[in-house]
Amino acid sequence: MFQSLRLYNYRTWAMGAVVSNVGTWMQRIGQDWLVLTVITDNNATAMGTVMALQFGPALLLLPLTGYAADHFDRRKLLLCTQAAAGLLALGLGLLTLSGLVQLWHVYVFALLLGCVTAFDAPARQTFVSDLVDDAHLANAVALNSASFNAARMIGPAAAGVLIAAVGEGWLFVINGGTYAAVLVSLWALRVDELYREERPDRGRGSLLAGFGYVARRPDLIAVLVMLFLLGAFGFNFAIFISTMSVTVFGGDSSQFGLLTSAMAVGTMAGALVSARRAAPGMVVMAVSAAAFGVTGALAAIAPGPMLFAVALVLVGFAAMTFMTASNSMMQLTTERAMRGRVLALRIAVVMGGTPLGAPLVGWLVDQVGARWAMGVGALSGLVAAAVATGYLVKYRNLRLVREGGRLRVALDSTPEDHTGVRVAAGERVT
Secondary structure, three states: OOHHHHOHHHHHHHHHHHHHHHHHHHHHHHHHHHHHHHHOOOOHHHHHHHHHHHHOHHHHOHHHHHHHHHHOOHHHHHHHHHHHHHHHHHHHHHHHHOOOOOHHHHHHHHHHHHHHHHHHHHHHHHHHHHHOOHHHHHHHHHHHHHHHHHHHHHHHHHHHHHHHHOOHHHHHHHHHHHHHHHHHHHHOOOHHHOOOOOOOOOOOOHHHHHHHHHHOOHHHHHHHHHHHHHHHHHOOHHHHHHHHHHHHOOOOHHHHHHHHHHHHHHHHHHHHHHHOOOOOOHHHHHHHHHHHHHHHHHHHOOOOHHHHHHHHHHHHHHHHHHHHHHHHHHHHOOOHHHHHHHHHHHHHHHHHHHHHHHHHHHHHHHHHOHHHHHHHHHHHHHHHHHHHHHHHHHHOOOEEEEEOOEEEEEOOOOOOOOOOOOOOOOOOOO
């Protein structure tokens, strides 16, 4: 489960990243709480707008961000993006401490952070393949998710306490300081031990090459459609959890932080289980998307915060299983020279769906309530599972067969659309 931590470069990176991730989750909770309860009067639409501004640049800057991840030195790129994100956190913190912060200020900082994250995210995800060889890649991706979700358990709970004790402004300042950890870890890496492939040519058309590559891969198209559905309507957890906590259960910032941490217990478990899986594929994504839909519906009808927290653990497990499987599958089945652009497209679909879905989800909360809005998110999981099933039927010949008097599900082991592309362990190309 933890084999990648034996490697110096990955271990060094992971130690710095987990500290920074704790601060990032603290800031997310602080920013949501600031908008929802301090600047506005429980206005979920404003919160959805903040999310749209923060995640929209990943879609708008897509060709540039993927190009940068494939053609530039990822370590140096991450040094720049992580430093910029830390400065933005400090800036918002100082503005909040001054007592002058307004909603439009948060909008501006969210947009600027979105631009930084648009370049940071594909470089950070593909940087894993610079730290480990392909034999360790699926494990390293899963451990990255585990690290992120360990922070997701600690950060929100700490944020709830800090908001009550010192306020949102100091919380943002503390997050700015945590970026020093990941910057130090990047400087401490053994550069000569990085797994660096030859950079692709910067010729004409290389910016858009990722689109053509994905267009020839029905499996990648199916995954991207599923990611869009879940990213736009299902993964708006900041809106779902905060509005359920405040408007349905009448909770304070501590309850909000604890509920977010409860879901992180599930995502952490999902990431660790995924670390033991050598070659995730479409079947895992189909099952986990369906599980997300069912558990999301259970959370939407939970009568109280305790049962809601239990349901969130299951939601988190299903969501992280899907996200880790999709990330590993897309990296393992994509040529190294194209990984940055393909993952940039993946991130743009997930984050780019938020500007479309988050304002709509926020509007639904304001119009019909948090429970109905969360029900729509659950429905997106079931639709995503249907997309995966459709792909398996068409390209993997999914069918029921009778063996030994029992019915079982069977599918062809070799996807017909992977010709010429290295695929995950256990699947041969024909």
